[in-house]
Amino acid sequence: MRTGAIILAAGTGSRMKSDVKKQFIPVGGKPLIWYSLQHFTEAGADDIILVTGEDDIEYCRKMVSDFGFDRVRKVTAGGKERYDSVYRGLCALEEQGYGGKDIAAIHDGARPFADAEIIRRTFADARNCGTSIAAMPSKDTIKISRKLEDGTYEAVSTPDRSTCWVIQTPQTFCFERIKKAYDGIYADPELQAGVTDDAMVMERVLGVKCRLTEGSYRNIKVTTPEDLMIAAAFLRAEE
Known part of the structure; x- marks a missing residue:
């Protein structure tokens, strides 16, 4: 059973109000996307697919x-x-021979604080249950x-707050x-x-109810300039 990861870095980041796409903005001396690649490597992912914008492929290849x-x-x-980007990532894993009970984690590259421990928890729950999504109680x-x-x-x-969870990634x-589910999305545009x-x-x-796996309140998605300030503060606290 192999464990693969799809890291999404194809967004335009319009809310960041920056000339540099958010996934490539330097934070702590490294591009934001570096942290996701590093954490999945530390977590033991066998194969990683990096999905980015058409114009950024060469930049990402050089960075890798x-x-x-x-x-x-x-x-x-x-x-x-x-969902288009995820599907292309799944097809790329399929080209690597993935199928059956192999594991596929899908992660937003703008979440630099999904560390190896969180990732491993989703790997373990997905192996046991077939599904795992990182989340925290609201x-x-x-x-x-x-x-x-x-x-x-x-x-x-x-709604009863005790039943509400804030959903994160990775979702594993x-x-x-997951390939069957995405095939279904493409077969019926109404979905x-x-x-x-x-x-x-x-x-x-598929009508599947997914397992909630403990993430972290630090596992923020960097979307706005304010998020970038929070991310920089987290990194300074780790120094």
Whole structure:
């Protein structure tokens, strides 16, 4: 049973308001994407697929070579939507011979603090259960809202906070199940609407309920300039 990883680094990062795409912004002296590649290497991933923008393939290949990430088997172009990029990553793992009970982890490259311990936990749960998504209990009260005619929103209900979890990545699965789920998304475009993560694909296509695995409150997604400041502070605290 092999363990593969798909690291997504194809986003444009428009909310970062930077000339440099967020996954390549230097943090602690290294490109943000470096941390994900390093953590998956430390966690023992056998094969890594790096999915990036078409224009960034050569940059990423050079970075992978310069930093000696010898488990990166392929740098490939992503697609228009996140699910397009994931599907291309799954196909790249399939080209490496993945199938059956092999494990595939899918990770947002803008989450630099999913460390090796978190990754290994998702590997273990996926081996045991077939699914594992990193998550943490919500510390905030959640409101279900609706949009009003004037463009504002109002709260309409409040779910029990004890049942609410904040979902992260990596999201890790038995390869044959996640590939089947993504094949299903591509077979029926109506299923694609509103898809935001891989567990949602499993739920929508296969009706699978995914195992929640302990992540970390530090496992933030760097999306805005404020997130970048938090990431830099985390790294300074580790020095």
